[in-house]
Amino acid sequence: MIHPDAGGTGFLRWLSFSACPAADITTEKAGLGGPRGCEPPTTIGWYPKDRMLRTNGHHDDGPVMFSTNRRSRPGTGTPPRMSRLNLAGFTGAGYDKGRGLLWQAAWFAVQNLVFSTWWCPASLRVHILRAFGASIGHGVYVRHGVTIHWPWKLTVGNDVWIGVDAWILNLEPVTIGSDCCISQGVFICTGSHSFDSPTFEFDNAPIVVGDGSWVGARATVLRGVTVGASCLVGAGTLVVKDLPDGTRLLAPMGTALPARMRKADGAPL
DSSP states (O other), X not given: OOOOOGGGOXXXXXXXXXXXXXXXXXXXXXXXXXXXXXXXXEEEEEEETTEEEOTTSOEEEBOEEEESOSSOOTTSOSOOOOOOOOGGGOOOTTOOOSSOHHHHHHHHHHIIIIITSTTSOHHHHHHHHHHTTOEEOTTOEXXXXXXXXXXXXXXEOSSOEEOTTOEEEOSSOEEEOTTOEEOTTOXXXXXXXXXXXXXXXXXXXXXXXXXXXXXXXXXXEOTTOEEOTTOEEOTTOEEOSOBOTTOEEOOOOOOOOOOOOBOTTSOBO
16 A cells, blocks of 8 residues: 655655556556555555656656556456557667667677777776767776766766666666766666557656766666756665755665574474
């Protein structure tokens, strides 16, 4: 079920999905449980603040539940019918790679043979990015193992650190402000697909990381997000909506269980 923030001032809300086969194609507004005849939805995760995420990545006002069935008809007595993606019909409409095939091939060759290797000096990596159209400020330090999809769609401010194995999948522009730290294994992903599209078309959007922000190790920032200035994104955190300036977003902690006591022969008490 949906757990509202206490007093309306809390930071987290719960993201729930309905597993009822009679659920409607549209998202149901949460509050009184699922559609008629359904069990209460199962809570499977959490989501920040007061706007939830649709299946295709767009935001919506208020908490929502999602149906697992896109084509069922409640109350008709007919069995639900799941729609099927037609990936053979995928067109890639709306996605512009920004450079021609020769530029793309040259970048992939240089990235894999030189840029990402451990022996390539950090200063040379910056020059390579600039040569391929990236806008890079001064004092930028890029470690080995970093993957950047299209450098000509990358803008980085001054005095920025990008850690080992960070992956910037910038099908759309990515802008990183000054004095930012992008830690090891961070995934910044501007690409997505619309699950509501029969041919699974692109649903991409740019990403911005504001000045003075730190994105912790193995955090993931998804398409269309703006991380405000002076934000902390904790290690392992998933960011799916905009963060206001100064926000500290931390991943949920695991639960520590007490040790199980055993008898002298090893059997549990």
